[in-house]
Amino acid sequence: MAVIIDGKKLAEKIYAEVALETAKLPRRPCLAAVLVGDDPASHIYVRNKEGDCKKCGIESRRYDLPADTPQERLLALIDELNHDDSVDGILVQLPLPKQIDENAVIQAISPDKDVDAFHPLNVGKMVTGEPVFWPCTPAGIMEMFREYGISLDGKNCVVVGRSNIVGKPMGLLLLRANATVTYCHSHTASLAALTRQADILVVAAGRPGLITGDMIKPGAVVIDVAMNRNPDTGKLTGDVVFDEAEKIASFITPVPGGVGPMTRAMLMKNILHSV
Numbered sequence: 117m118a119v120i121i122d123g124k125k126l127a128e129k130i131y132a133e134v135a136l137e138t139a140k141l142p143r144r145p146c147l148a149a150v151l152v153g154d155d156p157a158s159h160i161y162v163r164n165k166e167g168d169c170k171k172c173g174i175e176s177r178r179y180d181l182p183a184d185t186p187q188e189r190l191l192a193l194i195d196e197l198n199h200d201d202s203v204d205g206i207l208v209q210l211p212l213p214k215q216i217d218e219n220a221v222i223q224a225i226s227p228d229k230d231v232d233a234f235h236p237l238n239v240g241k242m243v244t245g246e247p248v249f250w251p252c253t254p255a256g257i258m259e260m261f262r263e264y265g266i267s268l269d270g271k272n273c274v275v276v277g278r279s280n281i282v283g284k285p286m287g288l289l290l291l292r293a294n295a296t297v298t299y300c301h302s303h304t305a306s307l308a309a310l311t312r313q314a315d316i317l318v319v320a321a322g323r324p325g326l327i328t329g330d331m332i333k334p335g336a337v338v339i340d341v342a343m344n345r346n347p348d349t350g351k352l353t354g355d356v357v358f359d360e361a362e363k364i365a366s367f368i369t370p371v372p373g374g375v376g377p378m379t380r381a382m383l384m385k386n387i388l389h390s391v
């Protein structure tokens with residue numbers, strides 16, 4: 117049976133470390149969290165991030181804008197926050213309403229306040245290996261590998277999913293750690309043949325039940341990033357069939373309680389480093 121990677125426990129350890137560091141600073145770091153519209157999930161995420169800030173000795177300021185906010189209004193707010201020296205990090209919760217171009221908004225955030233690490237300058241620096249904020253989810257997964265003594269050097273890593281937030285940067289961080297990286301996505305032929313080669317399998321496709329036990333190499337490390345909410349029960353599930361996978365893998369992350377808490381913890385680390 118696989119070791120279950122406890123993301124919640126590791127996240128608590130990181131919160132405590134961040135709190136110790138913020139206590140040493142002359143003033144509390146400050147996050148400006150911007151939420152546009154009334155997507156219920158986004159409201160929960162932002163509320164959770166505010167709670168995390170509190171635990172870590174970080175000030176959070178929340179800016180709620182109506183769903184019909186014009187793009188110019190949001191860009192003007194970002195400009196104001198970019199120039200406000202009392203604000204260290206800026207986070208605009210995604211997704212944004214249809215009338216707003218997400219890329220334009222991400223590019224408007226000052227790269228040194230971009231605690232999500234979504235700005236193209238920060239993405240570029242990650243590609244070339246310069247010190248930079250790392251996107252929170254892949255960074256949290258790297259932290260799990262470190263904590264559990266999982267080595268990546270020379271390993272076959274397969275990343276399922278190619279989003280800008282998770283899949284693409286995950287592959288880059290694994291490459292940086294000297295792994296051999298394969299990206300799989302919705303157009304991949306023979307997904308199972310590739311996942312079966314993986315020493316480390318990171319799945320972020322958002323398709324419940326996509327990865328069954330027979331698609332996993334015995335002894336592989338399985339990281340399930342997905343958070344799919346069952347519309348009938350409201351329960352969260354990942355993309356991996358957990359009961360099958362835990363019998364085959366050496367390490368596995370649960371959903372919930374695996375990657376999710378680590379994403380939140382790494383945001384706190386990025387805010388600390390934005391000071």
Ligand code: GUN
Pocket residue numbers: 207208209210211232252281
């Ligand atoms: N929406 C879903 N995940 C994220 C995230 O990590 N950051 C932001 N800003 N929005 C999100």
